[in-house]
Structure formats: structure tokens, C-alpha cells
Amino acid sequence: MSDITNSNASTTELPPQSPPDQxxxxxxxxxxxxxxxxxxxxxxxxxxxxxxxVIIVGRSQDRLDDAVEQLRQQHNATAITLVGDMTNRDDCQQIAQAVGQRCGRLDVLVNCIGVSDRGLVGELTAARVHELIDQNVVATLLCCQAMLPMLESSRGSIVNIGSLAGKVGARYLGGYNTAKHALTGLTQQMRLEWRDKGVHVGLVSPGPIRRDDAGTRYQHQTGNSALPGKASQPGGGTKVKGIEPQRVATAVLNCARNRKPDVILPGYLRLLIVVGNALPRLGDWLLLKFTS
Ligand SMILES: NC(=O)c1ccc[n+]([C@@H]2O[C@H](COP(=O)([O-])OP(=O)(O)OC[C@H]3O[C@@H](n4cnc5c(N)ncnc54)[C@H](OP(=O)(O)O)[C@@H]3O)[C@@H](O)[C@H]2O)c1
Structure with missing residues (x-):
């Protein structure tokens, strides 16, 4: 296990680093x-x-430190931590500089920043859409742009974390469908434009992921509105069973290793999505059935 190393890439000048050894x-x-x-x-x-x-990035050093402690205790693993707000172009450039200085290479970028939403489309504000686009799309775009030169050198891989909400437009998800559909389009455009640079770009679109706070996480957004109670549930009340996070993480690793373009979890939903796209009336019926 290597040393746990911290540096702050967002607000301070990077300290001089000796170049990475062989x-x-x-x-x-x-x-x-x-x-x-x-x-x-x-x-x-x-x-x-x-x-x-592994290098992990977040806005809070305390949260990063907690994460490193969990990696150490639960997985006998470690990570370098870098602080930055990836919706900020300068922070992304500083993170890229820090990665180059510390590691001398980058092989895989997994964009995991994103936030879901709850609400009726009739009540969705432009400000909320902007926030969700910033977190779910702009952070990924700026990070990919900043890391592209290193990924070109390594002929590496980008995996963006989308959602079923980037494939279908289920009810009660506020501006999340809008943001994740934008990410789906962005990911395909990157894949096609960066193909000749040797950089793979994949999208992993999971359904609701099992976690301890599932079901309570969005209650603050559903309490006072006309939304049905089930809207606070994972996926806005979808019948799709919560997926184990390890299953999603393994799919992400396989997506990078096997340079897969597009992964949907659970896999059986791909067929329903294809059918729904080809036959929109049936698609709406299926979606109402899966989310009622
Ligand atoms: N949870 C699900 O059921 C589910 C289902 C399908 C897809 N997804 C997708 O999976 C991804 C992860 O979701 P999650 O629920 O596991 O996330 P989460 O628990 O809310 O964690 C978000 C992470 O991103 C960091 N972060 C947020 N904004 C940032 C920014 N601007 N710059 C740098 N770091 C930032 C957070 O740290 P700081 O707050 O310290 O910055 C934290 O490490 C998202 O794209 C989500 O849409 C989730």
C-alpha cells in the first residue's frame, strides 16, 4: 500500500514537486x-x-480524508486526494497539472460528479436547470477537456456516469432527466470526435443504486409539493430494484478495460429502452407501468 498524499489544487499554488520516478x-x-x-x-x-x-477529487478536504480512511480500513487501498470544484475551469486545469506532476500519466478518467432531483416539470425553474446542468454536465465537460492531452498520450479511457434518466424521461425527477440526457449526448459526441485521438469515451447508465440514505435523500424536495410520496423513493418511485454499488463499479472498470461505448444497468432495460424509442406510445406505457 503506498502513502496517502494530499494536495490542494483549487486555491493555492501547487508546491514544487519532483518529477515522478520510473x-x-x-x-x-x-x-x-x-x-x-x-x-x-x-x-x-x-x-x-x-x-x-487512484486519485479522488471533491470540494471538501474533510470528506476526501474520510474517504481515504474508508479505503484504508475497508479495502486495504489508498488514494491521492485533490481538492477542486470541477464546475470551475481553472480548478480543472490545476487538477490536470497536479496529476501530471504527481503521476506523470493518466489512463482512466471516471466522471462520478452528479446530482439528482425531484419535482414536477411545471414547477421546474431555470435556476434549478442551470444548477443541475453545471453538476451533471459542465463538471464532466471541463474535466474531460483538461485531461484530454494526458489521455491522448496514454490512449486512455473516459467513463461518464449517466443514469437511466439519461435514456428515458420518467415522472417526478425535476430537472434530472434534462441534465442526464444532455450528458448522454455529450458523451456520444466526445466518443466520435476523440476516436481518432485514440481516447475511448464510454457511458455507464445505472438505475437506482442501493445506499443507506435511499428513500430519505430527496424528502426535503417532496414534502411541500404536489408530488406523490413515492417520488422521494429511488428513481422517483421506479419499480427497478436498487443495484449494488459494487456491481456498478465493476461495470465501470469493464467499460474502461473493454472500451465499451454504452452500458445500461440492469442490462435487461436496454431492450425496453430500444422498444420504447422505436414505439413511443408503447415506451410511454412501459414507463408509466414501471413507475406507478
Ligand atoms: N445514487 C444513485 O442512485 C444513482 C443512480 C444512477 C446514477 N447516479 C449517478 O452516479 C453519480 C454519483 O452519484 P452519487 O449519488 O453516488 O453521488 P454522491 O454520493 O452525492 O457523491 C457526489 C460526489 O461528488 C463530489 N462533488 C460534487 N460536486 C462536485 C464538484 N462540483 N466538484 C468536485 N466534486 C464534486 C462530492 O464531494 P464534495 O461534495 O465534497 O464536493 C462527492 O464526492 C452521479 O452522476 C449520479 O447522477 C446515481
């Missing part, structure tokens, strides 16, 4: 913005256990 340069590196909590933390553990040098 053993550091030989180890593949994975950068995980949003790796200090939730799915991102499980992805970090999975890549560390698969032999990657």
Missing part, C-alpha cells in the same frame, strides 16, 4: 472526480484493487 510512471493511473462519496468511492476502491494508482 516506478510511479509504470503504474496506470485513474482519476475519479466525485470519488469521496457514494458510487465514486466504490469506483475508487475497485480501481485501486485492480492495480491502479
Amino acid at each position: 516506478s510511479t510512471r509504470d503504474q496506470p493511473t485513474a482519476l475519479i472526480p466525485g470519488g469521496s462519496a457514494g458510487l465514486g468511492l466504490v469506483v475508487a476502491a475497485t480501481f485501486a484493487q485492480a492495480g491502479y494508482r
Whole structure:
């Protein structure tokens, strides 16, 4: 297990670093913005256990430190931590500089930053849409742009974490469908435009992921509105069963390793999505049935 290392890339000048030695340069590196909590933390553990040098990024150093402690205790793994707000272009550039200085290479970027929403479309405000686009789309765009030169050098891989809400437009999800559909389109455009650079870009779109606070996480958004109570449930009350986070993290690792373009979890939903796109009336009926 290597040393736990912290640095702050967002607000202070980076301290001078000696260039990475050969053993550091030989180890593949994975950068995980949003790796200090939730799915991102499980992805970090999975890549560390698969032999990657892992760097996790978040806005809170305390949260990053807690994450490193969990990695150490629960997975006998470690990670480098970098603080930055990935919706800020300068922070993304500083993170890229820090990764280059510390590791000398980048092989995989897994964009795990994103936030869901609850609400009726009739009550959705422009301000909320902007917030959700910033978190779910802009953070990924800016991070990918900043890391692209290193990923081109390694002929590496980007995996963006989407959602079923980026494939279908279920009820009660506020502005989340809008934001995740934008991410789906952005990911495909990146894949096509960066193909000739040797960079793979994949999208993993999971349904609701099992977690301790599932069901209570969005209660503050559903209490005072005309939304049905079930809207606070995972997926806005979908009948799709919560997926184990480890299953999603393993799919992310496989997506990067096998350069898969598009992964949907659970997999059987791909057929329903394809059928729904080809036959929209049936698609609406299926969606109402799966979310009633
Ligand atoms: N949870 C689910 O059921 C589910 C289902 C399908 C898809 N997804 C997708 O999976 C991804 C992870 O979701 P999650 O619920 O596991 O996330 P989460 O628990 O809310 O964790 C979000 C992580 O991102 C960091 N973060 C947030 N904004 C940031 C910013 N601007 N700059 C840098 N770091 C930032 C957070 O740390 P700080 O707050 O310290 O910055 C934290 O590490 C998201 O894209 C989500 O849409 C989730």
C-alpha cells in the first residue's frame, strides 16, 4: 500500500514537486472526480484493487480524508486526494497539472460528479436547470477537456456516469432527466470526435443504486409539493430494484478495460429502452407501468 498524499489544487499554488520516478510512471493511473462519496468511492476502491494508482477529487478536504480512511480500513487501498470544484475551469486545469506532476500519466478518467432531483416539470425553474446542468454536465465537460492531452498520450479511457434518466424521461425527477440526457449526448459526441485521438469515451447508465440514505435523500424536495410520496423513493418511485454499488463499479472498470461505448444497468432495460424509442406510445406505457 503506498502513502496517502494530499494536495490542494483549487486555491493555492501547487508546491514544487519532483518529477515522478520510473516506478510511479509504470503504474496506470485513474482519476475519479466525485470519488469521496457514494458510487465514486466504490469506483475508487475497485480501481485501486485492480492495480491502479487512484486519485479522488471533491470540494471538501474533510470528506476526501474520510474517504481515504474508508479505503484504508475497508479495502486495504489508498488514494491521492485533490481538492477542486470541477464546475470551475481553472480548478480543472490545476487538477490536470497536479496529476501530471504527481503521476506523470493518466489512463482512466471516471466522471462520478452528479446530482439528482425531484419535482414536477411545471414547477421546474431555470435556476434549478442551470444548477443541475453545471453538476451533471459542465463538471464532466471541463474535466474531460483538461485531461484530454494526458489521455491522448496514454490512449486512455473516459467513463461518464449517466443514469437511466439519461435514456428515458420518467415522472417526478425535476430537472434530472434534462441534465442526464444532455450528458448522454455529450458523451456520444466526445466518443466520435476523440476516436481518432485514440481516447475511448464510454457511458455507464445505472438505475437506482442501493445506499443507506435511499428513500430519505430527496424528502426535503417532496414534502411541500404536489408530488406523490413515492417520488422521494429511488428513481422517483421506479419499480427497478436498487443495484449494488459494487456491481456498478465493476461495470465501470469493464467499460474502461473493454472500451465499451454504452452500458445500461440492469442490462435487461436496454431492450425496453430500444422498444420504447422505436414505439413511443408503447415506451410511454412501459414507463408509466414501471413507475406507478
Ligand atoms: N445514487 C444513485 O442512485 C444513482 C443512480 C444512477 C446514477 N447516479 C449517478 O452516479 C453519480 C454519483 O452519484 P452519487 O449519488 O453516488 O453521488 P454522491 O454520493 O452525492 O457523491 C457526489 C460526489 O461528488 C463530489 N462533488 C460534487 N460536486 C462536485 C464538484 N462540483 N466538484 C468536485 N466534486 C464534486 C462530492 O464531494 P464534495 O461534495 O465534497 O464536493 C462527492 O464526492 C452521479 O452522476 C449520479 O447522477 C446515481
